[in-house]
Amino acid sequence: MNDQPVLRASAVHKRYEGGPQTVEVLAGIELELQRRRTLAVVGASGSGKSTLLHLLGGLEHADSGRIEVCGSAWSDLSPAAQGTWRNRHVGFVYQFHHLLPEFSALDNVAMPLRIRRMASEAARREAAAMLEQVGLGARCAHRPGELSGGERQRVALARALVTRPALLLADEPTGNLDADNAERMFALLLQVVADQHGALVLVTHDQQLAQRCDTCLLLAKGRLQPGDAQDLPRR
Ligand SMILES: Nc1ncnc2c1ncn2[C@@H]1O[C@H](COP(=O)(O)OP(=O)(O)OP(=O)(O)O)[C@@H](O)[C@H]1O
Numbered sequence: 709m710n711d712q713p714v715l716r717a718s719a720v721h722k723r724y725e726g727g728p729q730t731v732e733v734l735a736g737i738e739l740e741l742q743r744r745r746t747l748a749v750v751g752a753s754g755s756g757k758s759t760l761l762h763l764l765g766g767l768e769h770a771d772s773g774r775i776e777v778c779g780s781a782w783s784d785l786s787p788a789a790q791g792t793w794r795n796r797h798v799g800f801v802y803q804f805h806h807l808l809p810e811f812s813a814l815d816n817v818a819m820p821l822r823i824r825r826m827a828s829e830a831a832r833r834e835a836a837a838m839l840e841q842v843g844l845g846a847r848c849a850h851r852p853g854e855l856s857g858g859e860r861q862r863v864a865l866a867r868a869l870v871t872r873p874a875l876l877l878a879d880e881p882t883g884n885l886d887a888d889n890a891e892r893m894f895a896l897l898l899q900v901v902a903d904q905h906g907a908l909v910l911v912t913h914d915q916q917l918a919q920r921c922d923t924c925l926l927l928a929k930g931r932l933q934p935g936d937a938q939d940l941p942r943r
């Protein structure tokens with residue numbers, strides 16, 4: 709059971725119809741990620757990186773192909789079972805943080821634990837400890853609107869990590885951070901991967917971070933190809 713890949717994707721296709729033209733975003737994605745492995749996905753803006761992560765995390769559906777996380781395919785699960793499976797196995801850091809604006813940082817981070825029916829006090833304790841780890845121990849009571857962009861990003865990271873998921877999907881998690889905080893967040897991601905024997909898919913425009921992952925693949929023309937972070941289009 710333990711040598712089963714955390715993530716397996718085969719023949720994944722996705723196109724967006726409507727509007728003036730059809731966009732074929734993913735055209736045959738093949739991917740396998742074992743435990744303790746880290747993968748960077750790089751590529752030009754609009755190449756489909758966020759779309760790919762959404763599909764891998766079961767947040768959007770592929771047109772065809774199969775995506776398995778910890779042995780179960782999204783397409784084999786009911787919508788309710790998908791939600792449970794995602795909460796149990798996946799931590800998702802969105803490109804745009806998607807924090808709940810009415811809730812404090814603490815309650816945002818505690819939310820995935822509350823969804824697991826963890827008691828409120830325990831969930832808030834875990835959330836506070838995770839916020840401490842991302843350097844926001846002093847911001848627990850702030851709502852997202854009262855935080856800086858980088859602070860919001862760190863709250864979103866804490867929310868993804870608080871359940872200690874086997875699969876971490878992180879979409880530009882360091883995009884708004886200064887070099888020191890980016891380093892700290894990357895180290896935290898690696899630590900959770902190591903502690904959980906999990907796996908990380910990191911979408912990034914940061915060449916140095918991409919190079920520090922075990923593998924770096926370039927998404928271009930709808931496919932993942934061996935990539936060199938040096939090939940990255942510079943922003
Ligand atoms: N809901 C949608 N409907 C139609 N087209 C979409 C939709 N979502 C994304 N696209 C198109 O799919 C392509 C890939 O978008 P995606 O957000 O995955 O790119 P990306 O690689 O993450 O880009 P960036 O680096 O700018 O974040 C884009 O051309 C975009 O316009």
Ligand SMILES: [Mg+2]
Nearest residue numbers: 757758759803
């Ligand atoms: Mg994107």
